[in-house]
Amino acid sequence: MLTPPIISASWGVVILSTLIVVPSLVFIALARRKKFIPPVRRIRGVDMVDEAIGRSIEMGRPMVMTVGSPGIGPLLLAVMGIMGHIARAAAKFRQRFFVPQNDVTVMALVSEYLNEVYRDAGRPELFRMEMTPYLSDQQFSYASGYMGLVHREKAGACFLIGSFAAESLILAEAGQQIGAMQVSGTVDYSQIPFLITSTDYTLVGEEVYAAGAYLSDDPVQKGSVAGQDAAKAVLIALFLTGVIWATIATIWHRDETPQVKSYDVSLSQVVYPPPKDEGENK
Amino acid sequence: MTKYRLIVLVTFLGGLYFFFRFFLPPHYGGDYLISKQTWVSQVLNVMGAVAVGLGVINIGMVYGRRVVRKEKEWPESLALLIAFVTTLVFGFGDMVYRDQNTIWNAVYEDIIFSGIFTSLGTAVFSLLAFYITQAAFRAFRVRSTEAALIMASALLIMLGALPIPVLENVIPVWLGEFRTWILTGVNVGVQRAVLLGAGTAGLIMAVRMWFSLDRSAFGGRGAGA
Amino acid sequence: MTPDTPRRTVLDFIANLDRRFVYFLTAVVMLIPIVSKLEFRPPMMLQAEKLFNYVEDLAREPNKRVVMISLDWGPQTAPELRPATLAFLKHVMYRRIPVVVLTLLNDGRGFTEVVPPEAAKVVEDARRAEGVPANEIEVLYGRDWINLGYRFGFSDAIRGMAGNLIEYVRSDTKRKPLEEYEIMRNVKGADSFSLMVEVTGSVGIFPAWLQWFKQTRTMRFALGCTSISVPESYTYLDSGQLVGLFEGITGAAAYERLLSERLGLSPSRDTFQAMTTQMFGQGLIVLLVIVGNVAYFMLQRRKARESTT
Numbered sequence: 062m063l064t065p066p067i068i069s070a071s072w073g074v075v076i077l078s079t080l081i082v083v084p085s086l087v088f089i090a091l092a093r094r095k096k097f098i099p100p101v102r103r104i105r106g107v108d109m110v111d112e113a114i115g116r117s118i119e120m121g122r123p124m125v126m127t128v129g130s131p132g133i134g135p136l137l138l139a140v141m142g143i144m145g146h147i148a149r150a151a152a153k154f155r156q157r158f159f160v161p162q163n164d165v166t167v168m169a170l171v172s173e174y175l176n177e178v179y180r181d182a183g184r185p186e187l188f189r190m191e192m193t194p195y196l197s198d199q200q201f202s203y204a205s206g207y208m209g210l211v212h213r214e215k216a217g218a219c220f221l222i223g224s225f226a227a228e229s230l231i232l233a234e235a236g237q238q239i240g241a242m243q244v245s246g247t248v249d250y251s252q253i254p255f256l257i258t259s260t261d262y263t264l265v266g267e268e269v270y271a272a273g274a275y276l277s278d279d280p281v282q283k284g285s286v287a288g289q290d291a292a293k294a295v296l297i298a299l300f301l302t303g304v305i306w307a308t309i310a311t312i313w314h315r316d317e318t319p320q321v322k323s324y325d326v327s328l329s330q331v332v333y334p335p336p337k338d339e340g341e342n343k
Numbered sequence: 344m345t346k347y348r349l350i351v352l353v354t355f356l357g358g359l360y361f362f363f364r365f366f367l368p369p370h371y372g373g374d375y376l377i378s379k380q381t382w383v384s385q386v387l388n389v390m391g392a393v394a395v396g397l398g399v400i401n402i403g404m405v406y407g408r409r410v411v412r413k414e415k416e417w418p419e420s421l422a423l424l425i426a427f428v429t430t431l432v433f434g435f436g437d438m439v440y441r442d443q444n445t446i447w448n449a450v451y452e453d454i455i456f457s458g459i460f461t462s463l464g465t466a467v468f469s470l471l472a473f474y475i476t477q478a479a480f481r482a483f484r485v486r487s488t489e490a491a492l493i494m495a496s497a498l499l500i501m502l503g504a505l506p507i508p509v510l511e512n513v514i515p516v517w518l519g520e521f522r523t524w525i526l527t528g529v530n531v532g533v534q535r536a537v538l539l540g541a542g543t544a545g546l547i548m549a550v551r552m553w554f555s556l557d558r559s560a561f562g563g564r565g566a567g568a
Numbered sequence: 569m570t571p572d573t574p575r576r577t578v579l580d581f582i583a584n585l586d587r588r589f590v591y592f593l594t595a596v597v598m599l600i601p602i603v604s605k606l607e608f609r610p611p612m613m614l615q616a617e618k619l620f621n622y623v624e625d626l627a628r629e630p631n632k633r634v635v636m637i638s639l640d641w642g643p644q645t646a647p648e649l650r651p652a653t654l655a656f657l658k659h660v661m662y663r664r665i666p667v668v669v670l671t672l673l674n675d676g677r678g679f680t681e682v683v684p685p686e687a688a689k690v691v692e693d694a695r696r697a698e699g700v701p702a703n704e705i706e707v708l709y710g711r712d713w714i715n716l717g718y719r720f721g722f723s724d725a726i727r728g729m730a731g732n733l734i735e736y737v738r739s740d741t742k743r744k745p746l747e748e749y750e751i752m753r754n755v756k757g758a759d760s761f762s763l764m765v766e767v768t769g770s771v772g773i774f775p776a777w778l779q780w781f782k783q784t785r786t787m788r789f790a791l792g793c794t795s796i797s798v799p800e801s802y803t804y805l806d807s808g809q810l811v812g813l814f815e816g817i818t819g820a821a822a823y824e825r826l827l828s829e830r831l832g833l834s835p836s837r838d839t840f841q842a843m844t845t846q847m848f849g850q851g852l853i854v855l856l857v858i859v860g861n862v863a864y865f866m867l868q869r870r871k872a873r874e875s876t877t
Contacts, residue, residue, distance in 0.1 A: 069373050070366045085547045089556055135548025138557060165398035195401040201467035201644045226771050227471060227796050234474045248541035249771050250534045251800040258482035267540040270548065281556050285547050292543045381736045384728035388721040456678055461643035468644040472598065472849055473591045480590055480856045484864050498857060501850050504611070504818065530799050531806045
């Protein structure tokens with residue numbers, strides 16, 4: 062199946078985008094006005110984060126968190142919800158907390174955010190720039206620096222939540238080697254197996270966003286999570302309709318064409334217009 | 344206008360370009376916005392390049408402070424700073440004398456890049472081989488049904504791809520087809536599910552960022568509860 | 569050892585192997601093919617073969633359109649991705665398909681200057697051996713390939729190039745205007761390319777190419793990735809967005825085998841060696857998992873027996 066070029070939106074994409082985004086905005090607006098704050102289920106990952114924090118505080122060992130390389134974007138926002146929760150606990154119990162960085166713009170944001178968290182927690186004197194050291198923007202240089210930090214500081218809990226590439230296993234093994242309790246989370250599918258085998262618990266995909274919403278206790282984030290569920294309901298309805306339609310079309314046309322590809326089904330052409338011939342896009 | 348309101352306004356206007364660029368039909372102005380794409384990309388690149396200085400400042404402040412005050416592990420910090428300055432100086436030299444085979448090019452390309460940086464990076468990457476072996480040995484135990492499924496599928500996929508001559512008569516042919524089925528059938532389905540969930544969440548988060556609906560982190564007021 | 573200390577048997581040792589012993593075993597096993605120069609014949613990989621056949625189809629076109637390859641890898645992933653890059657460049661250069669080389673990673677800048685000339689040399693040697701006329705042997709820079717170097721900005725750079733590549737990039741690494749090169753004569757934006765090959769070990773870069781660079785239905789993509797990213801890449805294969813795939817070092821070795829068997833180009837022995845070493849490592853993992861589970865089960869049975877007695 063050849064995928065068509067996407068230069069601008071078709072009417073199908075406009076309608077689909079509206080169906081996905083508008084419910085979220087409605088839930089967010091209701092949550093902001095405190096008219097309806099959707100309850101977010103406490104997922105097991107949140108329990109594990111709290112358990113790791115508690116264990117680290119009991120042992121008197123610092124906590125280390127890495128967000129990988131998410132860049133400035135939605136994922137970083139979600140991860141910072143979790144980071145804020147850990148930082149508040151660290152401030153409250155005067156525990157050292159490190160968040161080594163590999164992206165300068167993220168570092169600037171995280172530093173300012175943690176500074177605010179410590180100030181709001183009444184412990185501004187505990188925040189130091191050394192808590193968010195810039196290690197390197199190179200993947201494995203960063204991993205080496207992280208390993209060194211975790212081993213030197215003898216971290217009691219490690220949180221690997223964000224976006225990772227091949228260095229994820231190296232980061233996870235660093236904590237494994239010193240017996241730290243580790244909670245991980247990522248939206249990068251290829252890294253999930255490595256994190257599952259090397260850490261104590263892994264948040265998969267949108268669980269990172271849900272955990273961020275739960276731990277930050279921000280009504281807007283909770284409204285957003287409810288909106289995500291509504292968006293998924295729209296998509297599931299679309300999938301089921303498409304599957305049923307394609308199945309019927311396949312059975313209907315089975316004598317005419319041996320292989321009926323779903324792309325030939327007219328329903329998908331509403332959202333995904335057929336490709337123009339070569340030359341029309343120039 | 345307060346700093347916060349200015350950030351909100353600039354964020355909204357910036358997002359507005361990409362919104363209209365995609366959603367406006369070509370004959371209603373979409374074509375004009377698409378034609379400006381090159382210019383917009385160049386502007387964003389220039390803004391991103393400014394951030395490079397932030398890292399330099401942080402390195403200087405954090406590690407320089409350790410050296411000056413002779414804090415814990417200051418020799419390592421000094422080594423980092425020396426390496427940083429050396430690479431910077433010879434990197435600029437290499438850029439100025441590009442393709443001229445001067446001492447600057449020789450030191451930067453042969454010693455710093457190929458000799459040290461490439462070798463060290465490859466060495467750290469090669470740690471993965473050891474860590475994967477150790478992680479697989481530790482984790483792939485049949486302690487539960489899920490663990491058994493993970494182990495079985497991992498084993499079958501690896502066996503299906505081994506071209507070891509000794510095993511050619513031992514490993515059945517259908518294993519390769521089974522491997523392909525797991526990768527294209529089961530794996531793709533699960534991956535799409537994870538991607539769709541994360542993608543939807545990311546899209547809605549992006550809309551929140553565009554309208555500056557968050558009250559924390561990105562220029563918002565307050566830092567969480 | 570006191571009388572109360574339980575005796576540590578071989579079974580205990582195997583089931584709870586010290587990680588340092590596992591590391592040592594891994595090193596020894598993977599050194600065997602390196603030291604003995606043992607090479608296995610690469611398996612035939614379907615996706616590498618599909619890409620090979622697609623390039624052969626492009627070569628038969630009367631007016632060969634330009635292809636693009638982005639070397640988005642650095643020193644860390646060079647051992648796995650350089651062979652794939654080299655194999656592809658050898659193929660397109662041999663078939664006289666013009667190729668544009670660039671990278672979106674700063675680390676890849678050096679490799680854009682080193683790898684294409686290496687491929688060109690192999691092709692020139694092959695042509696010399698075939699008795700090709702002297703004026704047709706050379707792989708010329710500016711006609712057969714061009715290096716656009718490092719383009720900063722990831723998706724911004726891709727979007728910029730997709731619109732109007734010459735206006736966005738302006739000059740090559742030699743700082744010469746792109747309009748002066750024969751290879752760029754018919755190139756405007758993304759729609760001027762027949763194939764775009766992304767070779768990367770990083771996440772997120774290929775989706776950006778896919779999202780922003782494809783303009784016409786005849787323009788196709790291929791991907792060269794590390795072994796870690798192979799499962800992720802199958803999504804794009806399944807949806808038809810990829811015309812072929814280098815599945816890590818094994819895919820590169822399979823492609824080299826095709827180049828050797830079908831075109832007579834001398835294969836890269838380093839690639840075969842690297843693939844063999846990887847296979848030894850995989851074999852060790854399989855062995856350790858099986859042995860570890862057998863020991864684990866036997867231990868469980870022993871514990872059950874001891875608890876009943």
